[in-house]
Amino acid sequence: MNLIKLSWKYLISKPLNTGLNILLLAMGLAIITVLLLMQDQFENKMTRDAKGIDLVIGAKGSPLQLVLSSVYHIDFPTGNIPLNEAEGVSKNRLIKNVIPMGMGDNYNGYRIIGTNHDYLELYEASFKEGKAWEFPFETVVGHAVARKLELELGSKFVGSHGIGTASHAHEEHDYVVVGVLEKQDNVLDQLILTSIESVWYTHDEDHDHEKFEQPVATTGFPNSEQPDREVTSLLVQYRNPIAAVQLPRFINSRSSLQAASPSFEISRLFELLGIGIKLVQGLAVVIIVIAGLGIFIALYNSLKERKYDLAVMRTLGASRGTLFVHIILEGFLLTMLGGILGLAIGHFFLWLLVITNEQGALAGLRPDVFLAEELWLLLIALATGVLASLIPAWNAYRTDIAKQLTGA
Amino acid sequence: MLSTSSIEFSYEDGPPFSFPDIRLERNEELLIIGESGSGKTTILNIIGGLLKPKSGKVLIDNEDIYALKGAQLDKFRGRNIGVIFQKPHILSALTVVENLQVANFFANKSDNGVIDTSLRELDIAHKKDAKVNTLSQGEAQRVSIARALVNHPKLILADEPTSSLDDKNAEAVIQLLKQQSKKLNAALVVVTHDQRVKDHIQQHITVGKF
Structure with a gap:
């Protein structure tokens, strides 16, 4: 037997x-854990994806x-722009x-993106197998896509129009996985990457099989004899800092194009989300405070019934200090369990969110990553427990043995 | 072994009590008799180190127990004095055997098989892992006796140990106390107003009315 037991x-x-x-405390902490994990990883992911753009x-x-739509591939594109205008502005x-x-196309919900090899270099992408596309209809698939859709080198598939599932298929020509x-x-x-x-x-009416045999452009814009070709967007790297001031204004003043800075738009997005996050955080804090109160009330009430027990412990040789620690330990153990359970539930929640949202904005978040802040959460939980048991412990400390035992 | 000298005590709003001096050696038994309100429980609490007297000394094993500071007195009590109350007061969250283990723990003593032996001797070994609320009154009282004896005290104090028991159980409890204190070579003090106890213990003192 010891005090903890x-x-x-x-x-x-x-x-x-x-x-x-325990559950109440765990819930409050779980909400904060999810928010922490999401905020941290989401911001990281957002910055990582926009790096170099x-x-x-x-x-x-x-x-x-x-x-x-163009950087994070989560919203719909705003439309297309004429190729010659894009070339002009470049x-x-x-x-x-x-x-x-x-x-504009997808395969089972995963977007098919036409681009050039610079896009792979932008993210310093490395190949698990195969190589980059060189001819029309050759594709390179991302890790999650390959795993989910069970694609491998040589796999063939047909894209469908639109960027959600269940739109009409382009049955004229198969894509083939080369990397x-x-x-x-x-x-x-x-993503599923291919050439523009x-x-x-795939969208052409006529099928000129001769051009299907021609190698595609691996950098810059593709060549086209047709005058009305379009692209969706351009990812731009500035030559110098002055560009950040002049270029957006210059482009936005042209009637058909617009320029948007990822870092600016994302900080605006976080500002908008921030209010909601603050609200949920506040709610979580309220739940934790209620849990603390619950622990306090439970200990305080149980102490009334336990005064005999405490007096008996004193006659058996326990000192005032021992009883004080005994009650504090109860609060401590309770919140320790609540804290650990809370962190576990938090990670579990995130895992649920991620697996039910595999193609959305949360895709790629990792529920198995732990943050240093979570240790702080645990400390906050323990502090709550100690705080809540302080007054009951003090009462235990002051228990008058003789009075309790003789029932006076 | 136990000696008290000129003990006086008064509750805040009550008349002062003064108690006759007591001297008791190991293996001796003493019965303190008195009506309700005569202060006989008070004297037991004072001897047991649970209630500090207004004046006077309590010496146990030549130790002036009220000269001991806080935790020291608690430890001394745990190691040397076994108290049995009118009601069993068994720790409700614990099983029978855990109630004895906790007594060991608070007195810093190790088990060494004492617990099993005393549970067997008091005929409650079969209830070892039972919770308090499943015990009969007699069983509960025996558990509280076992708990008071588990640290092999030099002094055993019993406050009205028989008052809630029938004749048969009362006799059994008194015999058990006598037999166990002999075995442990301890001094036994029983406080009671129960006339049934009188015949079993030779030495009497009466408090309250003289």
Whole structure:
């Protein structure tokens, strides 16, 4: 027998009360854990995905939508822009590099993105097997796509129009997988990459099989004899800091194009989300405070029934200090369990969110990552327990043995 | 072994009590008799180190127990004095055997098989892992006796140990106390107003009315 065991015995002698308090505390902590994990990883993911992209140029519309669709591949594109206009704007001396993007198709919900090899280099993508595309209809698939759709080298599939599942299929020509990427922990995991030419050709009415045999452009813009070709957007790298001031204004003043800065749009997004996050955080804090009160009330009430027990412990040789520690330990054990359970539930929640949302904004978040902040959460929980048991422990400390035992 | 000298005590709003001096050696038994309200439980609490007297000394094994500071007195009590109350007062969250283990723990003594022996001797070994609320009154009282004896005290104090028991159980409890204190070579003090106890213990003192 020792004090921890003694406190534990008293805790489990009231399983419902103890269970309720543990659960309440765990819930409050779980909410905060999920928020912490999501905030940390989401921001990381957002910054990682936007690395090296200073500006996105696309059709007019919501700048946030343009950034979300072209950089993070979560929203719908704003529309397409004429190829010649895109080429024209790319010649600007403030631009160091441009990566054109062509979108609009999907395979089982995973987006098919037409681009060039610069896009792979932007993310320093490495291949698990195979190589980058060189001819029309050759594709490179991200790690998550390959795993989920069981694609491997040589697999053939047919894209469908639109970027959600269940739209009509382009049955004219199969895509073929020529490369599978390693796990990148960024947006590439969720994408099917191919050349812009492939995207064009699937949508063409005529099927000129001769051009299907021509190699595609691996950098810059693709060549096209047809005058009305379009791309969806351009990912731009600035040549120098002045570009950040001049280029967006210059492009936005042209009637058909708009420029949006990922870092600006994302901080605006977080500002909008921030209010909601604050609200949920506040709610979690309230739950934790209620849990603390619950523990306090439970200990305080049980102490009334336990005054005899405490007096008996004193006659058996326990000192005042021992009883004080005995009660504090009860609060401590309770919140320790609540804390650990809370962190576990938090990670479990995130896991649930991620597996039910495999193609959305939360895809790629990792529930098995632990943060240093979680240790702080545990400490806060323990502090709550000690605080809540302080007054009951003090009462135990002051228990008058003779008075209790003689019932006076 | 036990000696008290000129003990006086008063409750805040009550008349002062003064108690006759007591001298008791190991293996001796003493009965303190008195009506309700005569202060006989008070004297037991004072001897047991549970209630500090207004004046006077309590020496147990040549130790002036009220000269001991807080935790020291608690430890001394745990190791040297076994108290049996009118009601069993068994720790409700614990099983029978855990009630004895906790007494060991608070007195810093190790088990060494004492617990099993005393449970067997008091005929409650079969209830070892039972919770208090499943015990009969007689069983509960025997558990509280076992708990008071588990640290092999030099002094055993019993406060009205028989008052809630029938004749048969009362006799058994008194015999058990006598027999166990002989075995442990301890001094036994029983406080009671129960006339049934009188015949079993030779030495009497009466408090309250003289």
